[in-house]
Amino acid sequence: MSAETIERELGAGAKLFVQTSHVLPIVAVVVALRTGAAHDPAGKEGLSRATARMLRRGCEGLDAIAVERSIDALGGEVGFEVAASSTAVSGQVLARNLEPFVDLVAKMIGKPTFAQDEVDRLLRETRAELLESLDNDRGLADRHFRRRLFAGHPYGRTSRGTSASLAAIDRDAIRGHHAANYVRGNVVVAMSGDVAAEEAERLARKLVDALPQRGTPTEGLAEPPVLGGRHLVFVDKPERTQTQILIGGLGTEAHDPDHIALTVANAIFGGTFTSRLTREVRGKRGWSYGASSRLGVDRRRHSFLMWTFPAASDAAPCAALEIDLLEKLVAGGVTEREVRFIQRYLTRSWAFEVDTAQKRVHHALDVELLGLPGDYYSGYLDHIGAVTPDTANAALSARIHPSDLVVTVVGTAATTLDAIRAAIPSLATEEVVPYDHEAKEN
Amino acid sequence: MAGRSAIAKAVDKANEKSIPGAGKIRLEQTVPFGGGGDEAAVLAMDNGLRILMLVDRTAPVVAYSTWYRVGSRHEKPGKTGLAHLFEHLMFNETEHLKAGEFDRKLEEAGAETNAATWLDWTYYYEAVPKDRLGVVIQLEADRMAHLVLRDAQVASEKEVVANERRYRVDDDVEGLASEMLYRTAFERHNYGWPTIGWMEDILGFVPADCESFYETYYAPNNATIVIVGDVREADVLARIRAAYGVLPRAEIPEEDTHPEPPQHEERVVALRKPTATEKLVIGYHGPALGDPDHAPLTVLSEILFGGRASRAYRAMLIDKELATDLRGWVSTFRDPGLFEVYLTARPGKTKDDLLGVLDREIARLHDEAVSGDELERAKARLELGGLQALDTASGKAEQIGFYDTVLGDAAGAFRRLEAYRRVTAGDVRRVARRFLVTRARTIVHVLPDIGTKEGKAA
Numbered sequence: 020m021s022a023e024t025i026e027r028e029l030g031a032g033a034k035l036f037v038q039t040s041h042v043l044p045i046v047a048v049v050v051a052l053r054t055g056a057a058h059d060p061a062g063k064e065g066l067s068r069a070t071a072r073m074l075r076r077g078c079e080g081l082d083a084i085a086v087e088r089s090i091d092a093l094g095g096e097v098g099f100e101v102a103a104s105s106t107a108v109s110g111q112v113l114a115r116n117l118e119p120f121v122d123l124v125a126k127m128i129g130k131p132t133f134a135q136d137e138v139d140r141l142l143r144e145t146r147a148e149l150l151e152s153l154d155n156d157r158g159l160a161d162r163h164f165r166r167r168l169f170a171g172h173p174y175g176r177t178s179r180g181t182s183a184s185l186a187a188i189d190r191d192a193i194r195g196h197h198a199a200n201y202v203r204g205n206v207v208v209a210m211s212g213d214v215a216a217e218e219a220e221r222l223a224r225k226l227v228d229a230l231p232q233r234g235t236p237t238e239g240l241a242e243p244p245v246l247g248g249r250h251l252v253f254v255d256k257p258e259r260t261q262t263q264i265l266i267g268g269l270g271t272e273a274h275d276p277d278h279i280a281l282t283v284a285n286a287i288f289g290g291t292f293t294s295r296l297t298r299e300v301r302g303k304r305g306w307s308y309g310a311s312s313r314l315g316v317d318r319r320r321h322s323f324l325m326w327t328f329p330a331a332s333d334a335a336p337c338a339a340l341e342i343d344l345l346e347k348l349v350a351g352g353v354t355e356r357e358v359r360f361i362q363r364y365l366t367r368s369w370a371f372e373v374d375t376a377q378k379r380v381h382h383a384l385d386v387e388l389l390g391l392p393g394d395y396y397s398g399y400l401d402h403i404g405a406v407t408p409d410t411a412n413a414a415l416s417a418r419i420h421p422s423d424l425v426v427t428v429v430g431t432a433a434t435t436l437d438a439i440r441a442a443i444p445s446l447a448t449e450e451v452v453p454y455d456h457e458a459k460e461n
Numbered sequence: 462m463a464g465r466s467a468i469a470k471a472v473d474k475a476n477e478k479s480i481p482g483a484g485k486i487r488l489e490q491t492v493p494f495g496g497g498g499d500e501a502a503v504l505a506m507d508n509g510l511r512i513l514m515l516v517d518r519t520a521p522v523v524a525y526s527t528w529y530r531v532g533s534r535h536e537k538p539g540k541t542g543l544a545h546l547f548e549h550l551m552f553n554e555t556e557h558l559k560a561g562e563f564d565r566k567l568e569e570a571g572a573e574t575n576a577a578t579w580l581d582w583t584y585y586y587e588a589v590p591k592d593r594l595g596v597v598i599q600l601e602a603d604r605m606a607h608l609v610l611r612d613a614q615v616a617s618e619k620e621v622v623a624n625e626r627r628y629r630v631d632d633d634v635e636g637l638a639s640e641m642l643y644r645t646a647f648e649r650h651n652y653g654w655p656t657i658g659w660m661e662d663i664l665g666f667v668p669a670d671c672e673s674f675y676e677t678y679y680a681p682n683n684a685t686i687v688i689v690g691d692v693r694e695a696d697v698l699a700r701i702r703a704a705y706g707v708l709p710r711a712e713i714p715e716e717d718t719h720p721e722p723p724q725h726e727e728r729v730v731a732l733r734k735p736t737a738t739e740k741l742v743i744g745y746h747g748p749a750l751g752d753p754d755h756a757p758l759t760v761l762s763e764i765l766f767g768g769r770a771s772r773a774y775r776a777m778l779i780d781k782e783l784a785t786d787l788r789g790w791v792s793t794f795r796d797p798g799l800f801e802v803y804l805t806a807r808p809g810k811t812k813d814d815l816l817g818v819l820d821r822e823i824a825r826l827h828d829e830a831v832s833g834d835e836l837e838r839a840k841a842r843l844e845l846g847g848l849q850a851l852d853t854a855s856g857k858a859e860q861i862g863f864y865d866t867v868l869g870d871a872a873g874a875f876r877r878l879e880a881y882r883r884v885t886a887g888d889v890r891r892v893a894r895r896f897l898v899t900r901a902r903t904i905v906h907v908l909p910d911i912g913t914k915e916g917k918a919a
Contacts, residue, residue: 042519043848075769083779087770092834094841096768113845140782147785147807150737154634257735261627292552292564292574302561305620308628328628360569367571370590374520375852455737 022376024383025216032204032234033227036383037219038211040376044114046212047377048121050128050226051388052106053207053235054200056178063187065180069141070196071099071106076137079130083137086127093120097127101178104240104318105388106200114213121222128201129229138190145185152179153455156256156429157328160263163252163452164427168268168322172243181457203227204234209384211376240319245269248447249424253439255432256454262334262430266341267324268423270314273391277414279402283365284411285314287357288348289325291364296325299344306333306340318390323419331430335438338426342443346421352412365403372396429454465491468502468514471694475702483706484508486698492872494861495851501861501871504698508710509682512701513861513871515689517854523594523690524858526586527601528866530685531678533656534580534718534796539665542622542658543674545578546666549618551585552576556607560614563600570596573855580652581795582866588855591691595700601686602704605679610671619666626657634734635803638742638905645730646744646799646903650721680711685865689858721746721797728903733910738785739806740907741815744799747791747896751868755791756880757888758800758896762789763839764831764889765822766802770838772825776818783810783818795867800896812906826893830886843881847874 027035059066075090075097076083090097094113100106108128112120152158162177169175180188208226210219246268271281289296289312300310307327315321325345329337373379382396394402428439432451440449469488476485484507491500494515504512533544554560567574570593576585587597630636640655647653657663686705688697724746748755765773766789777784786805792798804815850856851874864873 040519043851045845045848084770084775087768088834088838091768091770091838091842094845096842096845111845111849113841113848140779143782144778144785147738150808151785151805154736156632259632261624261632291568293561293568298561301621302617305617306624308621308625328624330624330627360565364568364571367569367590367593368573370520370522370571371573371588374522374854377852 022379024380026383027220027223029208029223029227030203031232033206033208034387035220035223036207036209036380036387037214037216038376038380039215039219040211041213044213045111046114046117046210046214047109047111047380048124049110049209049384050108050124051207051209051384052200052205053104053388054205055102055105056176057103057173057240058238059173059176062184063192064176064184065145065178066188066192066196067106067200068099068101068178068180069145069188070193070200071101071108072141073133073138073193074099074108074127074131076141077132077134078126079132081126082134086123089123093123095120097124103174103178117214118222121225125226125229128226131197133190133194133197135190138193142185142188145180146182149179149182149185149457150455156259156263159254159256159454160265160427160429162457163254164265164267164324164425165322167250167252167427168246168425169243170246173240174243174317174319174321177457199236201230202233202236203230205236206230207384207387209380211380242319243269245423246425247423249422249426249443249445251440251443251446251449252425252427253432253436253449253451254427254429254454255436255451256429257431259331259429259431259435261328261330262428262435264327264329264334264338264341265324265427266338266345266424267322268420268425269320269418270323271316271418272320273316273389273395275418277410277417280406280410280414281418282314283358283361283403283406284348284353284415285312285323286361286365287353287411288312288344291361295348296341296344299340300327300337306330306337316389316391331435334428334430334435335442338428338439339442342421342424345419349415349419349421352415353408355408358406358408358411362403362406366400369400464500468694471698472504474695475698478699478703480703480706483702486512486702494872495875502694503871506681506702506705508706508708509680510705510708511685512698513685513687513865514692514694514697515857515861516692516694517689517857518691520854521591521691522588522854523591523688523692524586524588524854525594525597525601526584526687526858526862527605528582528584528685528687528862529678530683530866531583532579532581533654533658534651535678535716536651536654538654539662540670541654541662542656543666543670544583545657546618546622546663546671547674547679548576548578548583549622550610550614550671551604551608553614553618554609555603556609557603563604566596566600572597578656580656584862584866586855586858594692594697598697598700598704602708605681605684605705606708608675608679610668610675612668615666615668615671619663622657622663623660626660626663630655630657631660634736634740634907635742637734638732638740638907641730641732641905642742642744642799642801642903645728645905646724646746647721649719650796651718652721652794652796652798677711677714680713681705681708682710683713685862687858687862687865689861690854718796724901724903727899729906730904731906731908733908736907736909738808738909739810739812741802741804741806741812742905742907743802743804743819743902745896745898745902747798747800749795749797750793751795752797754892754895756877757884758791758892760836760839760843760881760884761826761889761892762791762800763842764835765789765826767839767842772822773819776822777804777815781818783807783814793867820899823893823897826890826897829890831889833886836884836886836889840881840884844878847878850874
């Protein structure tokens, strides 16, 4: 079950990770780049995503429909994930068709045609999707939380783009982005499932050989600046019976010496169903169907945030309670009993982080793409076991600052804003944003 | 992998111990699970508890799920949402555990846990490291018979469910449209009310409603336990017998469900919401999961809506740029359900634009046989999807439990794959003519507006 992930150098900086499992006759293939949306040029947000999505819309000898028919005929699927620091072309295919599938993906990443009519169609489609995304209140909350918390930093940008940034993207920009980023030195390949390591290496070389031999274009990301004080962003949307509330600030970076200690403290606070936050918000008061907190992990310090979605009438007291709970967490710390409990949970539930070949190979990918410490996953159990109440509480004091918070609420301002404003002490700034602001700008 | 003789020996061993009042376990059959030689054991206890077990040593974990043969179809008007409320109440207090202890013990065991309620069933799911299975068996047996249902528990969970309803339905355009689709398409059958329940029903529940429902449906003879993972068969069966063997049967009432009469006229309902563009949610009356035409209709759905090479995707998203999103699928219910279609228009495009193209594509399916290539592509996609669902112990347990609960066939997932392989172009044309009929469809038309909330439209 816990077979080692095999690592191979493919030359010019490209790497391969393989996890073999013959449980099912399918194979997952990932071609990942060490660059993502955070590397989009300012004013061209959405370029990484547009480029990735163009890969399936025509390549040497195949137009867009032929690409799709080829994927389907092989019993395959292909998707694209553009995160802040990475881009992934991910696929899965019936094992009997692995080689022709790899040949197809190699052509898609190496010889895309970027036909003008397809570029135009994609940009029209993306603008329409921007409008549709306004239906997703949770997505709106997340977008505006990051925009405010990471203002001025690439983490604050949107990978999807805005109406204005999409207008600045054209075929030349997409071709240029592809030429700079889809290069051997920027690529990590992962295969998992019903494929032997030797075969995986042979096939991975086809993928890498499809790309020019150049090094990674990655420029280092700066550390996000601290946003001092408390800031309210109210995203105003009509007819909301419920609110989406995100409250948080900067969190941790994987190389912080107290990173794992903070991870443990967060799990105690809002990482499980019996955690403090869930117990108080959902268990005792029934205010929100979900209540949780999480720490983002990326190449640089990312966010800590609490998420709840109470009825509009409960939004203000819920937000106040969350801030109060956070203040008490940082001031009073976690207890020995809580730490021991969560250690048992985290170490025992680890079995479900490594129960498939695909999950195991993704650990190796994460380490490579996010620049995590080499033993981030392999030493996870030891690191969790080493946390004490003192180290967890020191991490909370050092990293979580209840006086520096972004509070994002998606709701109907006419019925909810005043109460929210009154519920948050010491607000430094406040902005009320129409929910369709970004889709309509330009 | 465990053969029949190994399971039979395990059953004998599990029955050896004398447990006062506890019935015995018997092996009913073993059924092949896939083509790799795996076999799932089908067992039963004297009190009617059904047990399905598949030994799977690919990871040191065990998935343990409990399927109750009760869903929203078993509710009464005025008490809708009761089955789903139990999905919440079952994590609360029992006679042996204080509130919160159930989750705490599972978290301490490192368990993944969840539950789901649907029209035909409710199921509770845990996955644990293999050395923690004993905790799960104790907890599940306890809450099958000893749940505490007083004012405090019911009031708190009602509030949480009301918030869940706001999240999934009231403030969610698609959720609300889907609810309206079923309400309009099913005028007689209980499938017409939402599993989460009408808000007024949710807020009106009292402990007596819950106690009555619990005593009626939460009993060993209305449940199936599914175990998939790295287990020692005799050990796990002995534990199950010790935990569940003394639980009494319940008198399960005969169902009082009315079949849905044939629909003879198209029904169109309009809904105005603050959304950017028009949306259509369409339901054609479709087959039950056990209907031989269910697999061909699923293949048809794949040809029409599956992936970017599918007919509707090409026509609506690429060629005419009418839509930003479209999906279609066949419901998998015990009784005839719906062939559901979700269409999201581009700005400025209308219901008539979308329906015009959809109707043309459906007419093609009525008139012309699909090509061999299209058929093979659809089957390949379904094969991949079928295999992906079996990636983990939990995935296998869900497939076994679902097909056993709805069809009485623990290996139904594989029979589905075989059925897809047999589908012909003629089958696809026949099911198009049988099910994709305008007079038997219901349309919910979502209009972007902040004015009137809802009303009938022509």
